[in-house]
Amino acid sequence: MFSSLTEEREVVGSAELTMTCASCAETSLTDVFRFKTVDKWLGIVPVWVTQETVAKCPNCDATVRSATRLDELLELLPHQVGDRFHVRVGFVEKFLVVAAWALIITGPVSFILFLISAFCVPKASAGWRKSIKIGLIASAAFLPIVFAIALVADLVAWLVR
Numbered sequence: 001m002f003s004s005l006t007e008e009r010e011v012v013g014s015a016e017l018t019m020t021c022a023s024c025a026e027t028s029l030t031d032v033f034r035f036k037t038v039d040k041w042l043g044i045v046p047v048w049v050t051q052e053t054v055a056k057c058p059n060c061d062a063t064v065r066s067a068t069r070l071d072e073l074l075e076l077l078p079h080q081v082g083d084r085f086h087v088r089v090g091f092v093e094k095f096l097v098v099a100a101w102a103l104i105i106t107g108p109v110s111f112i113l114f115l116i117s118a119f120c121v122p123k124a125s126a127g128w129r130k131s132i133k134i135g136l137i138a139s140a141a142f143l144p145i146v147f148a149i150a151l152v153a154d155l156v157a158w159l160v161r
């Protein structure tokens with residue numbers, strides 16, 4: 001019942017920008033898209049809405065992401081556009097996710113850590129985002145599982161008495 005978080009993604013804008021790639025430092029004409037992502041619980045209840053600008057470098061194929069809106073990016077110089085995009089996840093963010101997984105057995109504590117990291121980790125890293133999403137579900141599900149096991153153990157102990 002916790003595994004029903006779905007993601008709806010739609011393109012809300014696009015543009016052609018000359019940008020300097022954050023990954024290969026090459027300046028090229030790049031197609032840039034603005035995405036709106038809605039995470040829905042049970043496919044109905046919107047949990048959070050995020051917008052991001054995504055570009056794929058035609059030179060090195062790196063996918064870079066930015067929070068900056070398209071109309072703002074259009075007013076910038078190529079190297080300034082590149083500066084607004086990022087691919088890396090910082091050490092602190094990675095540490096948060098790792099710590100949350102290490103504390104998964106604590107249920108709510110781990111859940112809060114995952115929640116914080118969900119806001120900190122840039123959309124750039126699909127892998128870390130996925131880890132956080134699974135972690136949120138797992139840590140939320142852990143508590144009822146512990147209770148269920150305790151309940152069954154009690155029942156067994158009562159039956160064999």
Ligand SMILES: [Zn+2]
Pocket residue numbers: 021022023024025026057058059060061062
């Ligand atoms: Zn590149």
